[in-house]
Amino acid sequence: MLRAQHIETPSWAYGNSGTRFKVFAQRGVPRDPYEKLADAAQVHRFTGVAPTVALHIPWDRVDSYGDLSAYAEDQGVRIGAINSNVFQDDDYMLGSVTHPSPEVRRKALGHLLECVDIMDATGSDTLKLWFSDGTNYPGQDDIRARQDRLFDALEKVYERLGEGQRFLLEYKLFEPAFYATDVPDWGTAYAHCAKLGDKAQVVVDTGHHAPGTNIEFIVAFLLREGKLGGFDFNSRFYADDDLMVGAADPFQLFRIMSEVIAGGGYGPHVAFMLDQCHNIEPKIPGQIRSVMNVQEATAKALLIDRAALATAQREGDVLGANAVFMDAYNTDVRPLLAATREEMGLDPDPMAAYARSGYFEKICADRVGGAQAGWGA
Amino acid sequence: MLRAQHIETPSWAYGNSGTRFKVFAQRGVPRDPYEKLADAAQVHRFTGVAPTVALHIPWDRVDSYGDLSAYAEDQGVRIGAINSNVFQDDDYMLGSVTHPSPEVRRKALGHLLECVDIMDATGSDTLKLWFSDGTNYPGQDDIRARQDRLFDALEKVYERLGEGQRFLLEYKLFEPAFYATDVPDWGTAYAHCAKLGDKAQVVVDTGHHAPGTNIEFIVAFLLREGKLGGFDFNSRFYADDDLMVGAADPFQLFRIMSEVIAGGGYGPHVAFMLDQCHNIEPKIPGQIRSVMNVQEATAKALLIDRAALATAQREGDVLGANAVFMDAYNTDVRPLLAATREEMGLDPDPMAAYARSGYFEKICADRVGGAQAGWGA
Amino acid sequence: MLRAQHIETPSWAYGNSGTRFKVFAQRGVPRDPYEKLADAAQVHRFTGVAPTVALHIPWDRVDSYGDLSAYAEDQGVRIGAINSNVFQDDDYMLGSVTHPSPEVRRKALGHLLECVDIMDATGSDTLKLWFSDGTNYPGQDDIRARQDRLFDALEKVYERLGEGQRFLLEYKLFEPAFYATDVPDWGTAYAHCAKLGDKAQVVVDTGHHAPGTNIEFIVAFLLREGKLGGFDFNSRFYADDDLMVGAADPFQLFRIMSEVIAGGGYGPHVAFMLDQCHNIEPKIPGQIRSVMNVQEATAKALLIDRAALATAQREGDVLGANAVFMDAYNTDVRPLLAATREEMGLDPDPMAAYARSGYFEKICADRVGGAQAGWGA
């Protein structure tokens, strides 16, 4: 099962990123979507489980998506989910699809529909919708009216989806909105998606919750309702820190993967995507490590002795059930994954193999001049 | 509108309460449900807006509910919501309706159905369901199976409800469960209630959220969906501190009441209930102050210039809209409420009037011997 | 006492700011430190209590600080605290004074000493030190070695301070560091300052704490130790949201001002500074409103009947003491402040007076071309 795992990396992880305080530029960073795909292909080359790359529009807007898709395939990868962006145009200062002004809402909706066009052009089956919409001050806008406007836009996007296409609605507690975010939690995303139908599902970004939230509970619940569409994997100590997945709380990642497997979510219908900011670490190795962290958590979750667990649970054996669970977590699965990689014809140590490959030295030498990609473009 | 407000006090607020570290006994505390009703009647006597009293079963179990109801009316109050309790029997250590054992689940369901019988006997139209169910350790039980068991019980209670009866499902992030609570958030409560139908609604306890949660957003959203059944009002600085409502964050209470009014929730279909623990302050004045705090927040929310607010919101005038909102909050509404009380034939200062009444001295003298009421009985 | 209040506004509040997702440009924004001072002077002109302006180096670096100071006085204001910036140079990606490399540390220290030179040149008596230093990943650097390096730098800056000069050390839980910040809490700042001496004090930024932190406790404690140097006032619902002070939790601001007054901190030795980001609201009115919010909290805190409070506290009268406290908070002090302004020869309504003044229209017309000021410059 580990060989069939599919983890999608995001094109924007290869560009520069940072905080409001500073974006530190790194060497060798791509200047356009083609170079991002080339970098993403390295992650797949060394891990074997990252065959698709998510795009972010307009950051990855190109003249010909057919050309871009063909280039991706040349590199050994494919285009994955299309991510809309309705937060960087000056018009969106007070919202996009929930903005008080109908003109702004129309513009935002137009962008979302354009993203479906790009899905058609690239063959992507998944649209990821994240809205930064919200308010910073109490009274600033009508919380309820904004929900009406939101649902209106979602409905129109839903209608536009073709066969085999779906959208994933993302929620986030806060940032950049600092008082009331319009899709702040899974309940809000779920309620809208439940009304719309099967093509609307919820995506869980592991960094978008209030402190203390039990994320694996949400995963289990959404799977029970048939509404878990995928993950944006990253990790956090504080807010939406967007660190490498598994870096801050590897046990949490294991618990999440355990619920995914228990709930039948380990398969192509749930998208396992990374969404991270490598602010201070090199980009490609940061993605390779993240992919490996998801693999390790998955391998451990697959090791859980489900029969023994079920027995202990049925008998109310608190310590026994926990011990079965922890036995899997405490196992060192790195040898197993190394062996799996060798079976797949890969180097058992992707980090070392990438380092030895000379790719980083090559892009540092080649990518001189031009504007480095980042969140702004 | 302020004169018609209806705030329900809970019978258990008049008994002793505390933390796991210590329950400090207070003087004059009731020894049985009758004495609790007598104390609750004092709150209504001096505020004029607290005509009903919530019961908690089995704490308030009596031989004759007809007799109890008649006593309540003698005192000038009525029986309000019936609160079930499936967390204090030794059988419920690992859960009640979500327990792995079918026998325990049957017992818990039996209690819930008994509560509906008591509704029939007392004329109460509202059943409040709070489940302490959950797990303390990862792996301890199957998160998803527990949802199946939960829904099964909710369905059976729903079917038992008579005409004009409803249940309110309460959610809580944690405590007493410390890993995964079975109804941890509004989304879970909403999803179950949405499937069941109109007689199932969500109750918002203002102390049951993760840090940073925007409660008024939840209120606005549930009202939009027709699923806000009521409130358990209290306040908190940290976790479920159960302090007097409005004591920790009066601005939050104002924002909540503003959404209630804007969303059409100010009326008999939304129950405004108090749920607090007066661990160190005297019980009856603690309830009087809490009722007054809700009144003040309501009065301020009613003062919002909604037309001016809508205009500023439509124009994207961030500071202007916020200023309209804050103008209402910053108004001192105590004179207005004092005048309203005088129009109702009440003393303008309920706290002082109660203190002068001699009631406290009387109960301290009368209530000698017997076992003081508390969470244990 | 209200007439003598002194609230410092920060030069950077007048430039553009935003989140990592987007900085929305606003009209009329200053292009250089002179224009920032001109804007700050408007806040003082209409409130009468904002006579000084904090500078941020290198954002406010000019050829002649004497010239800048003279310009400030022409506008009716003065230069306040000097804020150092060791977080925006590419060399500081992994830290400044705590960086593993001695060269980087030397460079950072050099900047801090330059700021003391600027204090000498401007007559400023206060240096504000905020270090974004920290790590994003466990193991990334040695937590303890970084403290040694930090203390070493602080010691050298301390020695450089002239007579009548001091530095304020700021702490912050997280952002931009996402694992271990080098000065994460007041305890760390306090411990370093206690070792250094009287010229080192702690500054409390009201947005820099973990959820649930009781800020007024910290204020009371630092005042008791003689170590409260000042405030960076703003407000937050979630993390370091940098909203207008008093906007998110006006009751908290009141509690803080109450401890300031009770602890003898209301005077020139404690600096009341604003530090906010007006991402979506207009800058100058955002500052005026913030100044007014501090005034209102101060006025309420001054109204507390301290004798009655002390009596109730001594008698263990929980509700009585809280009532004395809340009486002050619930008072509408806006008429009092309007009267105070009139006594000072000001318009009683600073927001309206500024709006009528035509200043905003003027700067929109005048400030065409050039690069708008922001965090980047």
Place this chain on the structure above:
Amino acid sequence: MLRAQHIETPSWAYGNSGTRFKVFAQRGVPRDPYEKLADAAQVHRFTGVAPTVALHIPWDRVDSYGDLSAYAEDQGVRIGAINSNVFQDDDYMLGSVTHPSPEVRRKALGHLLECVDIMDATGSDTLKLWFSDGTNYPGQDDIRARQDRLFDALEKVYERLGEGQRFLLEYKLFEPAFYATDVPDWGTAYAHCAKLGDKAQVVVDTGHHAPGTNIEFIVAFLLREGKLGGFDFNSRFYADDDLMVGAADPFQLFRIMSEVIAGGGYGPHVAFMLDQCHNIEPKIPGQIRSVMNVQEATAKALLIDRAALATAQREGDVLGANAVFMDAYNTDVRPLLAATREEMGLDPDPMAAYARSGYFEKICADRVGGAQAGWGA
């Protein structure tokens, strides 16, 4: 080094515990301090590293401490730290050493001094001071005056300490105080201990922090200052959940142990104590598992390649340093610990060995009648 580890278990972990909602009684629970020591001796018998037992006064008050000490030695264990209790007498409702009333303060101080007497009688060298003192409502008492009273009591206890004796001051964010706790954070505890001298140190309870607090930073900082006296180990998902240590976040426990070792804290001068509530799991196995969890975290922390780590840190190799750190964490140390136990003459699997021993069946049969020990006695 693993063989020399010393982990102290608390007498109260063997009695019943619970939440404010319910204390579930368990079978075989001790009825007096002697039976608690007998149970604690089982933990040492099977783990070999838990030779001491902390007492809690008055819960463990006996007529003859000499007799109790002798009994402990018969069982193969010794008396460890003495824990004071100034939170369960009715007089302490509004505080103990910080109470407004001098009589109550005197009584509380008397108890603390009695605890030093018990140290003399038992040969214990450590007094653990935790104060539940604080307030529930703003204004309820004077925050600063309470600090004065606190310091006064600490000073008197400090003076009473004999040679070779010390006290550890514990801090806690909240519970049972819900507004302002008198020792809420490490900074407060540190500041008081720093003034008093070497015999006063800070104890870190891993469940007593605000969400997001980096505990290992505090550990590193206190070690740097010579002020880390010990740990109260447990784990939490939400508040002070008091779960088995390592159960909620094993990676955090590893990071803490890593700082302990790096900072020279792994030795007898830092006390490694457990402080947990086994509300739903059996007590003795809960303690055995907790001891094993600390051992596993310690073993992993000892495996860190410190030279490689230092090199990567010095070179600013973010991913490399993190990888060295994670390599140790990801190692399965259970075989190593099993081998260590066999070298010590113990069963390699303490949980299974205890289960086979028949001890639990024996205490269930023997301990009939009498009052089970709990927090109340």
